[in-house]
Amino acid sequence: MIEFRCVSKHYSADAIALREVNLNVARGELVYLAGPSGAGKSTLLKMIAAMERPTSGSVLVNDQDIGRMKNASLPYLRRNLGLIFQQQRLLTDRSILANTMLPLLVTGASKAEAELRARAALEKVGLEGRALARPLELSGGEQQRVAIARAIVNRPQIILADEPTANLDRASADKVLDALRAFHSVGVTCLIATHDELVLYDAARQGSARVIRLDHGAVVGDAA
Numbered sequence: 001m002i003e004f005r006c007v008s009k010h011y012s013a014d015a016i017a018l019r020e021v022n023l024n025v026a027r028g029e030l031v032y033l034a035g036p037s038g039a040g041k042s043t044l045l046k047m048i049a050a051m052e053r054p055t056s057g058s059v060l061v062n063d064q065d066i067g068r069m070k071n072a073s074l075p076y077l078r079r080n081l082g083l084i085f086q087q088q089r090l091l092t093d094r095s096i097l098a099n100t101m102l103p104l105l106v107t108g109a110s111k112a113e114a115e116l117r118a119r120a121a122l123e124k125v126g127l128e129g130r131a132l133a134r135p136l137e138l139s140g141g142e143q144q145r146v147a148i149a150r151a152i153v154n155r156p157q158i159i160l161a162d163e164p165t166a167n168l169d170r171a172s173a174d175k176v177l178d179a180l181r182a183f184h185s186v187g188v189t190c191l192i193a194t195h196d197e198l199v200l201y202d203a204a205r206q207g208s209a210r211v212i213r214l215d216h217g218a219v220v221g222d223a224a
């Protein structure tokens with residue numbers, strides 16, 4: 001479903017984020033991307049969403065070479081993706097229901113349908129009771145679960161999450177990860193970049209996920 005063929009990304013001569021990465025992720029896999037700060041985790045995720053393009057090599061999503069896709073085609077690609085990135089902040093002057101409805105309204109759903117589906121998405125992340133709250137009335141972990149609801153409301157095939165548990169306490173982090181794992185359990189392909197060694201330790205112990213380790217832009221470990 002996702003394939004990297006000898007992908008390198010050079011932001012500049014001395015900012016090399018990925019070095020000849022080869023990777024295959026099958027439909028329905030749960031993959032954690034691990035590695036120190038600057039290892040290239042965010043860059044790898046951004047390439048799957050064509051937010052960055054490879055300097056060399058190819059990135060294929062559903063057999064389409066997205067590095068060479070025209071900008072006009074990107075919205076169609078992204079419709080299949082649920083993105084949970086730090087940059088995509090919630091709108092603080094709107095309710096969490098409105099925030100969750102937004103991706104549906106911009107893709108042409110009626111208001112009634114958007115509300116129905118947004119409420120269902122909020123229920124899946126355990127926030128149905130907070131639909132009318134504003135983001136800043138929620139804890140960091142709850143806000144992150146709103147971000148997940150907003151990312152999945154379009155029923156994406158693939159979820160890309162960049163450090164979804166950053167700055168959360170253990171209990172909140174576990175709830176966020178449980179929400180993500182619930183989507184994996186219904187067949188959604190999930191890639192999660194994380195520094196959280198406890199998450200990686202748990203994944204390894206339960207044998208429930210694949211952990212790909214990056215260092216200085218290269219894959220240095222890949223274990224199911």
Ligand SMILES: Nc1ncnc2c1ncn2[C@@H]1O[C@H](COP(=O)(O)OP(=O)(O)OP(=O)(O)O)[C@@H](O)[C@H]1O
Binds near residue numbers: 011036037038043
């Ligand atoms: N837009 C950019 N312009 C220039 N260099 C960049 C850019 N984005 C990332 N880099 C560099 O590319 C390398 C990989 O960065 P990336 O953010 O992908 O790593 P990361 O593993 O996600 O790190 P972190 O865990 O700190 O988020 C780093 O050396 C970084 O400084």
